[in-house]
Amino acid sequence: MSVRTLPLLFLNLGGEMLYILDQRLRAQNIPGDKARKVLNDIISTMFNRKFMEELFKPQELYSKKALRTVYDRLAHASIMRLNQASMDKLYDLMTMAFKYQVLLCPRPRDVLLVTFNHLDAIRGFIQDSPTILQQVDETFRQLTETYGRLSAGEFQMIRQTLLSFFQDLHIRVSIFLKDRVQNSNGRFVLPVSGPVPWGTEVPGLIRMFNRKGEEVRKAEFKHGGNYVAAPKEGSFELYGDRVLKLGTNMYSVNRPVETHMSGASKNLASQTQTSSINQARRVILRSYQHPSYSGPAEERGAGSDHGGV
């Protein structure tokens, strides 16, 4: 499998995590400055320079368990606390969202655009901290350097590696079920209409040529789908129109999505503990025990379904 997959997996899952946490903080009416601090602290830990350097080294993907531990620690790199059930549901949401994005990418290379969508949004979350913004820009540069010149074949292998990681995960997510992008059996809907990937022709044409390369006959066939030409290619620059919507924030301000973290919000409001960037970094780089909130966990339904965010 591809040894260049881990940065893409980590950054996109991290991006989804931030979308969900941002939504939860807003839904819980956490005071603006506290919410900003939570996100700033997590983002700065996520984009820590030394950690990123390690991440970008060619290596196999972490095991599912090891990766989950990374996010457990990342989620707690601020004054916010999540109980086990909250963390479980957060992680399930993150993984199913990114699985969906990988599956629906028009071209294997477009997973890079999905990553850029996440980073573009993360830039938007950062408030009053040029240092953290610089960390994110540095990661952009690293992504471009590592992936900018990879061939389509290498991206196909990265795609297969990601899909292998997500194989057999069929957790039903209510926002996906509501939007009809997921069926009740947990499988994602694969649309057969819309724009074709950039570089692909709309199916339906057969062209026949003679030995001189001249077209001698043309025929059409019914493909079965309802495709149109791609309007334009997304931008792979530091700033630009990515065109692709996959990887943008689906928990936008206008959507009423149920949240699940009343326990954690109580915790946030009462704690005055501060955390510095260094302390947060140590959370990732070595084992760190902290008291987890033991308040009432609101379970919505049993089994593998999610009631909300």
Added chain:
Amino acid sequence: MFRRERSIPLRGSAAALCNNLSVLQQRNLTHFGVVHGPSAQLLSAAPEGVPLAQRQLHAKEGAGVSSPLITQVHWCVLPYRVLLVLASHRGIQMYESDGSVMVYWHALDSGDASLVQAVFARGIAASGHFICVGAWSGRVLVFDIPAKGPHIVLSEELAGHQTPVTDIATEPAQGQDCVADMVTADDSGLLCVWRSGPEFKLLTQIPGFGVPCPSVQLWQGTIAAGYGDGQVRLYEASTGTLHVQINAHARAVCALDLAPDVGKLLSAAEDTFVHIWKLSRSPESGYIEVEHCHGECVPDTQVCGARFCDPSGSSFAVTGYDLAEILRFSSM
């Protein structure tokens, strides 16, 4: 028109690989081979699809931490025997056709690989009494297979590709004029056309322009190639001339299969569609022509393998990523 037949359940879902279904038709039984990940599943079914026997094979461990992943499983029909070949990220395993006994193991040499290159074998085909297997380096390994027994020898390493091999197709030599009997494809879309023999000879190359060619077939001197941009193209093997270009699919083609007796071609892609095409030669020009016969949508399924299940091409089977069953279709 085709109708859905009874599906055959799999122990593990199919992995998102290309060419992820091999079918062996033997007397009254049909055998299926599907890669799940670190394991592959073989199963046999009676004509109505009733599953009879199943077996799981694993990639042989070697140096390395994690369980190696299998890239492809494929039955090779040789003049006096049938062998099952398993290609993985460690090497190449060959078994008796029912998977019961491993008769040969070849470990891949990762010596030249840089830190960022994945090392694996991929692309399997029988050519006469040889079995050819492609590698990550672009090399094609040619194994000489005896009529029986385990005395298999690596006889040649063919150089022609610079990027990882994706697929190999062969057909019996058509006589004196039709010398090309093997075609190999790679991640850059390059096709190499060969003549088999005690020493294989590279006849011609067809450039790829960077779009991978995951699947290739060879029929009466015509190459059928499926590409990552959804196109299927037909070339004259001896000259490399492009004769047909089909905008066949909206996503990457992942599998092609042939029913050689009737000139039917099957194409399957990540766009959830399977298409069947009829190949023929124009009586006036002698050029290859194509006609679309049938299109089938496998809803919400990223197809990863597809094969005809009988020589007349009147039935086919499909595997999809994350799907723990083999879907079967037959014409009404």
